[in-house]
Amino acid sequence: MYQILEGLNKTSGITGSMVVGKDGIVIAADLNTQVDEEAIGALAASITSNIQKSLERLNTSPLTQVTIEADNAKMFFSDAAGIGLLVVIAEPDVNIGLVRLEIKNAIHRLTGQEAVY
Numbered sequence: 001m002y003q004i005l006e007g008l009n010k011t012s013g014i015t016g017s018m019v020v021g022k023d024g025i026v027i028a029a030d031l032n033t034q035v036d037e038e039a040i041g042a043l044a045a046s047i048t049s050n051i052q053k054s055l056e057r058l059n060t061s062p063l064t065q066v067t068i069e070a071d072n073a074k075m076f077f078s079d080a081a082g083i084g085l086l087v088v089i090a091e092p093d094v095n096i097g098l099v100r101l102e103i104k105n106a107i108h109r110l111t112g113q114e115a116v117y
Contacts, residue, residue, distance in 0.1 A: 004109050005030040011102045013094030015073070019110070020044050021084040035089065044077045044087045065103070067096070078103050081111045 005017045009030055016031035024045030029037045052063045066077040069092070076088040076099060086107055090099055 001028045001110065002030060004106050008088065008102055008106045011098065013091045014088055014099060015091060016089040018087045019080060019084055020087055027084060031089065040087060044085050048077050048085060076103055078107060080107050083110055
């Protein structure tokens with residue numbers, strides 16, 4: 001799991017990644033030392049849980065990914081098919097399409113499926 005996160009972090013613009021349980025507990029992390037991984041894990045679980053509840057009220061398909069854009073970073077919270085959430089932190093000007101493709105491939109590797117490249 002750590003190798004997958006390390007590989008994901010080699011993508012241009014990605015500064016860190018982690019796998020978090022749906023309860024916010026950090027399963028694995030490869031983040032820079034300035035980031036509080038427990039706080040990010042709790043934030044990811046809370047945000048995705050609230051959005052999922054809203055989607056259920058709207059009778060919409062399950063949540064797959066949430067992207068948060070701020071002045072100094074972008075954060076991607078993605079459902080990792082039964083494992084939990086894959087959280088990716090990136091620079092504000094990152095290529096979003098490339099990040100989403102690499103997230104999809106990382107989730108496939110985490111769940112033992114074939115990558116999509």
